[in-house]
Amino acid sequence: MCPSRVQQGEQRGWIVPIGGAEHKQHDARILERFVALCGGSGADIVVIPTASQLPDTGTRYEEVFSGLGAGRVTVLDFDTRRDAGEANRLARIEQASGIFFTGGNQLRIATLLGGTPVAKLIRTRNAHGVHVGGTSAGASILSEHMIAFGKEGLSPTAGSVRLAPGLGLTNRFVIDQHFRQRDRLGRLLAALAYNPFAIGIGLDEDTAAFIRPDNTLEVEGSGAVTVVDAGELQFSSLDRAGEDQPICLLGLKIHILTAGATFNLHTRRASSGTLAVNKNAH
Numbered sequence: 001m002c003p004s005r006v007q008q009g010e011q012r013g014w015i016v017p018i019g020g021a022e023h024k025q026h027d028a029r030i031l032e033r034f035v036a037l038c039g040g041s042g043a044d045i046v047v048i049p050t051a052s053q054l055p056d057t058g059t060r061y062e063e064v065f066s067g068l069g070a071g072r073v074t075v076l077d078f079d080t081r082r083d084a085g086e087a088n089r090l091a092r093i094e095q096a097s098g099i100f101f102t103g104g105n106q107l108r109i110a111t112l113l114g115g116t117p118v119a120k121l122i123r124t125r126n127a128h129g130v131h132v133g134g135t136s137a138g139a140s141i142l143s144e145h146m147i148a149f150g151k152e153g154l155s156p157t158a159g160s161v162r163l164a165p166g167l168g169l170t171n172r173f174v175i176d177q178h179f180r181q182r183d184r185l186g187r188l189l190a191a192l193a194y195n196p197f198a199i200g201i202g203l204d205e206d207t208a209a210f211i212r213p214d215n216t217l218e219v220e221g222s223g224a225v226t227v228v229d230a231g232e233l234q235f236s237s238l239d240r241a242g243e244d245q246p247i248c249l250l251g252l253k254i255h256i257l258t259a260g261a262t263f264n265l266h267t268r269r270a271s272s273g274t275l276a277v278n279k280n281a282h
Helices: 027-039 055-069 087-095 106-113 117-127 186-195
Strands: 017-019 044-049 074-075 098-101 132-133 145-148 161-165 172-174 199-203 207-211 214-221 225-231 253-260 262-264 270-272
Touching: 017 027, 017 199, 027 055, 027 132, 027 207, 027 214, 044 055, 044 087, 055 074, 087 117, 098 117, 106 161, 117 132, 117 262, 145 172, 145 186, 145 207, 145 225, 161 186, 172 186, 186 199, 186 225, 207 225, 214 225, 214 253, 253 262
Parallel strands: 017 132, 044 074, 044 098, 098 132, 172 199
Antiparallel strands: 017 207, 145 161, 199 225, 207 214, 214 262, 225 253, 262 270
């Protein structure tokens, strides 16, 4: 699928992938910022816990967002593909100022929502200014190309990643989460070997990429965001590598960004952002 077209005079909503295990009570600055972005006390947030099969996941986020000051929070779960076509559920999404996907299994979201009226509506609403976030599996599903599963390790191999279609809010990047904690650099590099057009975004836990309508990524949280740019890839041995053989990749650029740093997904330029402090200020 293709991202929905932004109409003239409108701005796309923010896209907010989170690396998982974000703080929910003390120092919950990522979720606090998401609530503020969606309107603060006027925020109307729909939580979609479809990735999780734990019965209390949606309720937990409903309590968290309400505790952070959101004016209205509704949990919408989808257990069958038929659910994704129900008029009352579509109407509720139409009303929301923010949509949030919880963690769990990203393939479960793709299986239940992919190609349904709900998936199309969320793309359309984001193109019309509604903000969409997700954590862990809920982060992976946001882009057009999604890492479904893969192997841990630093070195990419042809078989270290499996890709699947995501929700398709954007085709500019591929996301991986729990990045440092689960040693996932190799599988992100392998994903870019398959699709060098995309930019790889590796999100540590309790770390988010707040992606503005102008495609500038702002880092928030306690960890780092690893940005891998294959736009000037000079050589790849993917076509001749066996399933478990390492892939040779030449010409990659890697940036490690922490809170305050930025990366423009259009120009492919990184900036120290608010981390750049004038020496004379001390």
